[in-house]
Amino acid sequence: MTSARDRVLASVRTALGRSDPLSEAQTKIMRTYLAEHPVGPRPQLDWEPVARFSERARLLSSTVEEVAALEAVPAAVAAYLRAHALPLQAIVWPQFERLDWSHAGVSVAARKAQDQDMVGITGCFCAIAETGTLLTLSGADAPPSTSLLPETHIAIVPCARIVRSMEDAWALVRSERGALPRATNFISGPSRTADIEQTLVLGAHGPYRVHVVLVRS
Amino acid sequence: MQISSMHFKARATQKLADPDLREALNGLKQRFVPGRAAVIAELDNFEEIREAAAEIRRRTLEHLDFFLETFERKATERGAVVHWAQTWQEANDIVLKIARDNGVRKAVKSKSMVSEECALNDALEGAGIEVVETDLGEYILQLGREPPSHIIAPVIHKTRDQVSDLFAEKHATPRKTDIGELTREARERLRPHFLQADMGITGANFVVAETGSTLIVTNEGNGRMATTLPRVHVAITGIEKVVPTLEDLATLLRLLPRSATGQSISNYVSVTTGTRGDDEIDGPQAFHIILLDAGRSRILASEFRDILRCIRCGACMNHCPVYQSVGGHAYGWVYPGPMGSVLTPNYIGLENALDLPHAATLCNQCGVVCPVKIPLPELLRKLREKQYERGLRPKRERAALRCWSFLAAHPRLYGWVTGAAARVLSWMGGDRKRIASLPFGRGWTEGRDLPAPEGETFRALYARRGAR
Numbered sequence: 288m289t290s291a292r293d294r295v296l297a298s299v300r301t302a303l304g305r306s307d308p309l310s311e312a313q314t315k316i317m318r319t320y321l322a323e324h325p326v327g328p329r330p331q332l333d334w335e336p337v338a339r340f341s342e343r344a345r346l347l348s349s350t351v352e353e354v355a356a357l358e359a360v361p362a363a364v365a366a367y368l369r370a371h372a373l374p375l376q377a378i379v380w381p382q383f384e385r386l387d388w389s390h391a392g393v394s395v396a397a398r399k400a401q402d403q404d405m406v407g408i409t410g411c412f413c414a415i416a417e418t419g420t421l422l423t424l425s426g427a428d429a430p431p432s433t434s435l436l437p438e439t440h441i442a443i444v445p446c447a448r449i450v451r452s453m454e455d456a457w458a459l460v461r462s463e464r465g466a467l468p469r470a471t472n473f474i475s476g477p478s479r480t481a482d483i484e485q486t487l488v489l490g491a492h493g494p495y496r497v498h499v500v501l502v503r504s
Numbered sequence: 505m506q507i508s509s510m511h512f513k514a515r516a517t518q519k520l521a522d523p524d525l526r527e528a529l530n531g532l533k534q535r536f537v538p539g540r541a542a543v544i545a546e547l548d549n550f551e552e553i554r555e556a557a558a559e560i561r562r563r564t565l566e567h568l569d570f571f572l573e574t575f576e577r578k579a580t581e582r583g584a585v586v587h588w589a590q591t592w593q594e595a596n597d598i599v600l601k602i603a604r605d606n607g608v609r610k611a612v613k614s615k616s617m618v619s620e621e622c623a624l625n626d627a628l629e630g631a632g633i634e635v636v637e638t639d640l641g642e643y644i645l646q647l648g649r650e651p652p653s654h655i656i657a658p659v660i661h662k663t664r665d666q667v668s669d670l671f672a673e674k675h676a677t678p679r680k681t682d683i684g685e686l687t688r689e690a691r692e693r694l695r696p697h698f699l700q701a702d703m704g705i706t707g708a709n710f711v712v713a714e715t716g717s718t719l720i721v722t723n724e725g726n727g728r729m730a731t732t733l734p735r736v737h738v739a740i741t742g743i744e745k746v747v748p749t750l751e752d753l754a755t756l757l758r759l760l761p762r763s764a765t766g767q768s769i770s771n772y773v774s775v776t777t778g779t780r781g782d783d784e785i786d787g788p789q790a791f792h793i794i795l796l797d798a799g800r801s802r803i804l805a806s807e808f809r810d811i812l813r814c815i816r817c818g819a820c821m822n823h824c825p826v827y828q829s830v831g832g833h834a835y836g837w838v839y840p841g842p843m844g845s846v847l848t849p850n851y852i853g854l855e856n857a858l859d860l861p862h863a864a865t866l867c868n869q870c871g872v873v874c875p876v877k878i879p880l881p882e883l884l885r886k887l888r889e890k891q892y893e894r895g896l897r898p899k900r901e902r903a904a905l906r907c908w909s910f911l912a913a914h915p916r917l918y919g920w921v922t923g924a925a926a927r928v929l930s931w932m933g934g935d936r937k938r939i940a941s942l943p944f945g946r947g948w949t950e951g952r953d954l955p956a957p958e959g960e961t962f963r964a965l966y967a968r969r970g971a972r
C-alpha cells in the first residue's frame with residue numbers, strides 16, 4: 288500500500304501534468320529562487336525610522352517613551368508601573384536580570400511566566416518601523432511566555448535595532464542568526480478582539496497594555 | 505461541519521427575514537469595507553504588491569510538489585513531524601493518534617477553518633478528548649453549538665444581546681452587556697484551559713518552504729497561547745498554503761491583515777519552526793504538522809486552479825452584496841461568500857451545491873478587492889456553465905436558455921420577438937407603466953414591480969438613429 292504522502296504528491300503531480308518530480312532544470316530555477324529569496328515590491332519607506340516606529344506603535348495602542356541608556360530603564364519602568372497603579376513586581380528575560388532593579392524599587396524574577404504574573408519585561412530582536420512591530424526570537428534568554436501571559440508587557444527596544452520593514456528584519460535574522468528559532472513572534476500592540484459586533488476591545492488573551500521603552504544608546 | 509449547501513435558496517429566504525441578523529451584518533458595511541479602504545490607501549503601490557502576491561501564489565501552485573517536499577524536509581530537519589492526509593477522515597485519524605500516543609485529555613484550539621472542514625471537534629469529542637475553542641468568536645459558537653458564518657469574524661451573525669444571554673446561561677453568571685466585560689469573562693474562563701491543555705491545535709495561514717515553518721496570524725493571542733503552553737502542538741493546514749520564502753511572506757502579510765480586518769498588521773504574527781531547543785524554558789516538546797489534500801489536488805487539475813491562490817482574507821464576502829444580505833450560514837458549509845461559492849461545489853460536488861454558483865450578482869466587487877487577484881466572477885460563471893452542461897439546472901431554465909441562445913443566433917428573429925415582447929409588456933403596464941405580476945417571472949415581481957418598457961427597443965432606436 289502506498290502512503291498518504293505518496294498518494295497526495297502523485298495527485299499533485301498528475302494535476303500539474305507530470306508523472307515525475309520537477310525536471311532538473313526547473314528544480315534548479317526554484318532552488319535558486321529559494322537561495323536568493325528576492326525581496327518583493329515595498330511601499331515607500333522614506334521616513335525617519337525611530338519617529339515612524341513610535342508613531343505606528345502608538346496607533347496600535349502601545350505607549351512609548353525614550354531613555355538615554357540601558358541603565359535608565361529600571362527607573363523608567365518603576366515610574367510607569369507607579370503611574371498605572373501596577374505592582375512593582377515583574378518577570379524579566381534573563382538577559383535583563385542584572386540591571387539595577389532593586390535601586391528603582393522593582394523586584395524582578397527571571398523565570399518562566401505563570402498565570403499570576405502581572406508584568407512581563409522583555410527585549411526584542413529588532414523592531415519594525417513600517418508597522419510599529421516588535422520582533423522577538425525565542426531562546427534560553429528570551430522565553431516567549433513573558434510577553435504573553437502577564438497583563439502588562441514592557442519591551443526594551445534599542446533605537447539602533449529599529450529596522451524599516453519586515454524584509455529588513457528577515458535580513459537581520461539571516462545575517463545574525465542564520466536560522467529561525469522555535470518561536471518567531473511579531474508583536475504589534477496589546478492583544479485585541481473585535482469578534483462581538485466588530486467592536487474593538489483591548490486585552491483578549493494576551494496583554495492589555497504594551498509599553499515600549501526606547502533606548503537611545 | 506455538516507453540509508447543507510443544497511438549501512441555499514430556502515435558507516437565504518429565511519435569513520432575509522431575520523431582523524437581528526440584518527442588524528448584526530451592518531458591521532460589514534460600516535467597519536470592514538471602509539476599514540480595508542483606509543489601510544489599502546497607506547500603500548502607494550498597492551496594485552504592484554497585489555500583482556506580486558498573485559505571482560507568488562501562482563509560482564507556488566505551479567511547482568507545488570517541489571515546495572511541499574522542500575517544506576517537509578526543512579520542517580523534519582528541525583524536529584517537527586510532517587503528516588500527509590488525503591481526506592478529512594485521514595486528517596482526523598492522525599490527530600487522534602497523536603492524542604492517544606501523547607496521553608492527551610484536553611486540547612485547546614485556535615481558529616482553523618481546515619479543522620472545520622474535517623469536523624475535527626466532533627472526532628475528538630467522540631474519542632473522549634475535551635476540546636476547547638479559544639478564539640472569542642469560536643468560543644461563543646462552541647457554547648451555542650453553532651457553525652461559524654464568516655472565515656475571519658465567525659460570529660458576525662450574532663448581536664451583543666445574544667452573546668449576553670448565552671454567557672449568562674452557560675457560565676451561570678449575572679448577565680453582562682458591556683462588550684469589554686463579556687470579553688474579560690471569556691478570557692477568565694479560557695485561561696485555565698490554556699494552562700491545563702495537553703495539546704494545542706492550530707491552523708496555519710501559511711507554511712514556509714525555505715525554513716519549514718508554520719505561521720498563524722491572530723489578534724487575540726490565543727494562537728500564541730496554543731503554540732506556547734501545551735506540551736504538544738498540532739498544526740493542520742491545506743497543501744496549497746505553502747509559500748517559498750520569508751520575503752514572499754512579507755509581501756503577502758502586507759495584504760492579508762489589510763484585506764481581512766482593515767489592519768496594517770495583525771497583533772500577532774507567530775512563526776513556529778521545529779521543536780524547542782534544549783535550553784529553552786517554554787514551548788511544546790512535540791510539533792506535528794498535517795498537510796491536507798481533501799480535494800485540493802483535484803482543484804489544481806481543474807479550470808478552477810486560481811481559487812487555490814486564496815489566502816482566506818474574507819474581503820470577497822465582506823464586499824459581496826449577497827453575503828451582506830444573507831450572512832454566511834445560508835451558504836451551508838465552512839466557506840461562505842464568493843470564495844465559498846467556488847470552493848464548496850469543488851470540494852463537496854457541484855450536484856450538492858446547486859444554488860451556490862448563482863448566489864452572486866457577478867458585480868465583480870469580489871474580484872476587485874481580492875488581494876491575490878482571483879477572478880471570482882469568472883470562476884462562478886464557469887461553474888454555471890458546468891452545471892448546464894451536466895444537466896444540473898432545472899428543465900425550465902435550460903429550455904429558456906436554449907430558446908434565448910437560438911434567438912441570439914438569429915438577429916432578425918431576435919429583433920422581431922423583442923419588439924413584440926416590448927409592445928406586450930408596455931400594454932400590460934397600462935397607465936401606471938408598471939407590471940405588478942409577470943407570468944413566468946412571479947418570483948421576481950413578488951417583491952417589486954417591473955417597470956414597463958416604453959417606446960421602441962434599443963435595436964429599433966439604434967437602427968433609426970444610426971441611419972441618420
Ligand code: SF4
Pocket residue numbers: 763813814815816817818819820821843870873874875876877878
Ligand atoms: S478569494 Fe480572495 S478575497 Fe476572497 S478570501 Fe480568498 S484571497 Fe480573500
